[in-house]
Amino acid sequence: MNRTLSIGRRLTVLLAGVAAALSLLSWGMVTSLATQAAVRTQDNVLAASTTTIAETLRSEQGEVRLELPYAAFAMLGAISEDRVFYRVDAGGTMLTGYADLPVPPDVTAGQVVFDTGLFLGATIRIASVTRPVLVGTERVAVTVTVAQTRDGVKAVTSEISWQAGALSVAFFFVAVALSAFAVRMSLRPLNVVADAVARLGPSDLRPLLRPAPADLAPLLDALNRLMERLRLSIRRSEDFIAEAAHRVRTPLATVRTQAEIALRTVTSDAEKERLRRIIRAVDESARSAGQLLDHATVAYRVEDLARDRLDLSDIAAQSAAGLEPTAAMRDIHLKLDFACAPILGDAVLLETAIRNVLDNAIKYSPEDTTVSLRIRRSAHEWVLDILDQGPGLGEGPTEPLTERFRRGTNTAGVVGSGLGLTIASEVLRAHGGRLDLKNAATGRGACVSLIFPLA
């Protein structure tokens, strides 16, 4: 079969890819939001701090004066351990603070302006506010600048980023597991159907009637139509075989009867021998026709096997009674050793199986011998042994003897088509049993065991 990637695997890989993209996206978003939030918090506190300082500005004796309120720096210390810098400039002259601290350009009066810069080798965030202060009659623009290093912000954002990363990875794995589960659940109806098809017996062609999702209905329909066509074609060939066997048998009966009449009236030994050969050939054709018919019956009935409660000993006794006159013609005695053996099955098929095996046993038995039928119970099975005193099964493996048209090595001089054991074996298989062939323990004859599960 030309296999491509399974639907399940394909879906799982696709869903895992989607989950990975979503994880990455959510990680990026969380990180960026966290950074923005941290920056905004710092900006707000810086702005508050700057404004607080700016509010203490006043003019006193022609000078700008200010107090650095403790709270202005305490609030900055509250958000992180970062270093804080400040400077206050009045009209271009620095009043107090760090002279090197950069001041954002374009400071407009009344508004807090932010900037980011470098100071003493560290990145800082700077906030500036300018307030006009009246010194005497002159308005002096006083700029208050407060800056803070950004280590705290970085620490917070990187921590949140790590956590978000870890969460995203966890989300990814959970998503993959869930999608694998979801895929399995959605493919389950498909597997159920595949299983049902796989479990069908070798000749079971009944349509699958189990409920299936709408997506599977076309597949199931197509499958059922195929099986129906197959079933019809098998049925047609069975009918054909049955009809053919029937058509062949009546003229054969005429030929055989005429040959018997001729055998009674001719006197020459050579002619008698020729007539005997004709009769033997007729018997052989008739036998093959009968077994083909039996085989067709088995194939047809196994399709819808009856599971009636039966007694194996009843069926075996019936089969034996049917063949008793045939055995008597050659002075073969049928010995029955039965006890009640309940089984589940199809009486017609079981009779066919037993008759074919028993017929074989009688056929291969020398005159004046005994064929024994015995039912015994082993641990989990009923065993019907059919023992004869014939030449046995010969050397070599016994399994091929149940193959179609296969005959043993010890069959010279006996009419046969090689279907008898195939028929029996197929019937037993359909009943969950098996056919066991061996040479009798006594060293003479064959022992064929028909083995059935207990009812």
Next chain:
Amino acid sequence: MRYLLVEDNAELADAVVKRLALDGHAIDHAATLAEAEDCLATARYDLILLDVMLPDGDGRDFLARSRAHLETPVIVLTARAQVSDRVGALDQGADDYITKPFDFSELEARCRAMLRRRGGSARNQISLGAALFDPLAGTLHHDGVTVDLRNREIRLLEVFARHPGQILSKAQVMDHLFSYDAEVTENAIEVYVGRLRRRIDGMGLRIETVRGLGYRMEHDA
């Protein structure tokens, strides 16, 4: 014995009638169920051979209809070897069935089994001195004792009984005893003759060996 053969195939019916006549039986042939009804209304039969598929109906239905007032044993002839056919026939009152093409010795064997079940028929007995032989049932009665003979013994006794006092060659005996199924040597004949001698011992019957010619059966007057 008087047979009624119900069979629509003319060729086969003709052959069967001839073949049974060779054994000294009387046979009426009916090609349809209607003819069979006519025959049954006018004559008494020992055995009916009934085909299953007939132009005016199914032999099994006929069987089911007439079984109530018909005492004659019925053997159903079927071309379909299918078990369901046989089981159906037996359920509807056939005494036995035989599959076409049939071996007349099998037919004989089936008749015998059936007659034994039914207790024989007085009409077919052959008197051999003080003993009574029923070749169809395969029994030998003498002095209140009934012996069931086996197949070969019956056929052997039958050939002697039909030719009382005559010398029968081994070849003649062989033809009757072994129809066509096996390669048989003349020694086998001696084995069966020996066995039959033991069975008829004390019944006033003797089988003598006529050196170089064959065998002859005699019985005490």
